[in-house]
Amino acid sequence: MPTDPATDSAPLPILLLNGPNLNTLGVREPDIYGTDTLADVVDLAERTAAELGFGLRAAQTNHEGEMIDWIHEARGAVCGIVINPAGWTHTSVALADALLIPEVPIMEVHLSNVHKREAFRQHSYISPNASGIIVGYGIRGYEFAIRRLAELVG
Ligand code: DQA
Numbered sequence: 001m002p003t004d005p006a007t008d009s010a011p012l013p014i015l016l017l018n019g020p021n022l023n024t025l026g027v028r029e030p031d032i033y034g035t036d037t038l039a040d041v042v043d044l045a046e047r048t049a050a051e052l053g054f055g056l057r058a059a060q061t062n063h064e065g066e067m068i069d070w071i072h073e074a075r076g077a078v079c080g081i082v083i084n085p086a087g088w089t090h091t092s093v094a095l096a097d098a099l100l101i102p103e104v105p106i107m108e109v110h111l112s113n114v115h116k117r118e119a120f121r122q123h124s125y126i127s128p129n130a131s132g133i134i135v136g137y138g139i140r141g142y143e144f145a146i147r148r149l150a151e152l153v154g
Contacts, residue, residue, distance in 0.1 A: 012079040013055035014149060016045050016142070017070065019086035020062045025111075033111050036139045045082070048143045052150040054079070064088060068098045075102040080149040082107045082142060089114075089124045096125040105131040105152045107145035111138050 018038060021028060026037035042058045049056040057078065061067050067088070074081060081104060088095045089110070099106050106129055113136030114121040127133055132148050134141040 011054055011153075012077065013057050014045075014049050014146060015070075015074050015078040015081045016042065016056055016058040016146075017067065017081060017083040017085075018058075018060035019067060019084060019088050020064075022084060022086050023060050023062070032117075034138045041139050041142055044139055045142050045146055048146045049150075052146065052154075054146075054150060056146075064092065064095065068094060071095075071098040072101055074104070078102065078104060079153045080105040080107070082109060082145045082149060083126070084109045084111070084142075085124075085126050089126050090120055091125070093125055096129055099126065099129045105149055107131060107149050108133045109141045109145050110135040111141060112136060 018041070023038055025033055025041065026035055038060060045058060046056045059070060071081070081099065081102065083099070083106060085092070085095055085108065089108070106126075108124065108126050108130040115135065131152055132145065134144050137144060
């Protein structure tokens with residue numbers, strides 16, 4: 001398990017990233033995305049990470065450059081990344097490239113089953129750079145992603 005050089009024993013934290021529009025979870029298309037909020041997602045992720053002995057850093061942005069900066073800063077600072085890239089999944093080569101920079105396992109999460117939806121949602125620029133992909137489990141997908149990440153880095 002990669003450890004924090006500052007303490008030389010605690011594992012590096014997991015980074016949870018959520019992309020555009022996910023700050024509106026709970027009110028946005030609840031028939032597709034459910035009624036849980038982003039705060040519920042972060043709470044579930046924090047509890048799951050803590051149960052497995054990991055800290056968690058969580059952030060959401062609607063600005064692609066800000067997301068890319070955070071991913072650059074994650075190099076050497078986190079043990080893995082759980083990301084719901086939202087709409088950038090289907091558009092962003094830049095985000096896919098950035099996710100290679102930290103050299104840690106990446107778990108891609110989608111609340112909805114994107115394969116059951118519009119054709120444009122069925123291609124992901126992120127998936128070729130992901131260690132695992134979880135789609136269609138609602139917010140429990142984040143829990144599964146953290147459990148798998150802990151297995152991969154543990
Ligand atoms: C999403 C699926 C994407 O196609 C969409 O643009 C989102 C959310 C999901 O979690 O199901 O914003 O990533």
